[in-house]
Amino acid sequence: xxxxxxxxxxxxxxxxxxxxxxxxxxxxxxxxxxxxxxxxxxxxxxxxxxxxxxxxxxxxxxxxxxxxxxxxxxxxxxxxxxxxxxxxxxxxxxxxxxxxxxxxxxxxxxxxxxxxxxxxxxxxxxxxxxxxxxxxxxxxxxxxxxxxxxxxxxxxxxxxxxxxxxxxxxxxxxxxxxxxxxxxxxxxxxxxxxxxxxxxxxxxxxxxxxxxxxxxxxxxxxxxxxxxxxxxxxxxxxxxxxxxx
Numbered sequence: 001x002x003x004x005x006x007x008x009x010x011x012x013x014x015x016x017x018x019x020x021x022x023x024x025x026x027x028x029x030x031x032x033x034x035x036x037x038x039x040x041x042x043x044x045x046x047x048x049x050x051x052x053x054x055x056x057x058x059x060x061x062x063x064x065x066x067x068x069x070x071x072x073x074x075x076x077x078x079x080x081x082x083x084x085x086x087x088x089x090x091x092x093x094x095x096x097x098x099x100x101x102x103x104x105x106x107x108x109x110x111x112x113x114x115x116x117x118x119x120x121x122x123x124x125x126x127x128x129x130x131x132x133x134x135x136x137x138x139x140x141x142x143x144x145x146x147x148x149x150x151x152x153x154x155x156x157x158x159x160x161x162x163x164x165x166x167x168x169x170x171x172x173x174x175x176x177x178x179x180x181x182x183x184x185x186x187x188x189x190x191x192x193x194x195x196x197x198x199x200x201x202x203x204x205x206x207x208x209x210x211x212x213x214x215x216x217x218x219x220x221x222x223x224x225x226x227x228x229x230x231x232x233x234x235x236x237x238x239x240x241x242x243x244x245x
Contacts, residue, residue: 045117
């Protein structure tokens, strides 16, 4: 492919943002083991950088993935790995399935504020017993009336301490491991959620957490797409994540 002037304009915008809003503060953020994600994401949202490939109906720019690639390349100018990793989780790990399969209500509740930079998102797939093996996920979400009741633990969750919502993979039924899982948007202020910070030997500015879900109630309407298709949707999200990385 050939880059257009529109690609180069985006490249310049991201480079200027990195130079003025990120790199001068990287050393302090690394020492603090946290960067001000809400403040930084809001600034990025105002520039349209958090929804480059997403539907304009929810605040995105509606561009193709080549523009996301340009943005990812320019984020490589950041003088650490933790901040661009945290941005990528927000833009290309916890939101692709929501954009592609979510209902209008769920997208207006979680995707639109994510694109605007009003909230911070995280992805809840990895677990202590199975790592990122999607089929091995043990967290459950049982149906109780109009709610899911979620029980389980997620591990190594980037943005976990600061996140306002989580794109969570859980078992919503018995049956084959590839057909019993669903993706659910979980507000992180819900009762029953506990977070524990994980201290690392690198990528320090990006917060990493273990998340505990103890009978957490979430409206069943926060389901992304169809129940039982979570394995498929998560594998698609992994594709965008790997391309971004």
